[in-house]
Amino acid sequence: MTDPAYQRLGLPVTASPYTVLRAAVRALHPDTRAVRGFRAARKRFYRQMLCAHAARQAADDTPTD
Template identity: 85%
Template sequence: MTDLAHQRLGLPAAASPYTVLRAAVRALHPDTRAVRGFRAARKRFYRQILCAHATRRTAVDDPAR
C-alpha cells in the first residue's frame, strides 16, 4: 500500500528522511502551517509521510519482499 501524498512529492527512494520532511512541509499550504490547532494533524501527516518513505525505501533495497 502506498501513500498518495508521498507519491505526489515525487522524491526518489534514495532521498534522505530530512529531504522528505522538507518536501512534505513545503507541500502544505502556508495557511495550514500557520494554524496552531492543526499542529497534531501536521505532525501525524509528517510521520505518515516518513513511514511511507521508509517502507518504499526498504522495498527498493530488498526486492525479494
C-alpha cells in the same frame, strides 16, 4: 499500497529523511501551516510521509532472487 500524498512529493528512493520532511512541509499550504490547532495533524502527516518513505526504501532494498 503507497500513500497518494507521498507519491505527490515526487522524491527519489535515495532521498534522505530530512529531504522528505522538507518536501512534506512545502506540500502543505501556508495557511494550513499557520493554524496552531492543526499542529498534531501536521506532525501526524510528517510522520506518515517519513514512514511511507522508509517503507519504500525497504521494499526497494529487498532482494528479488
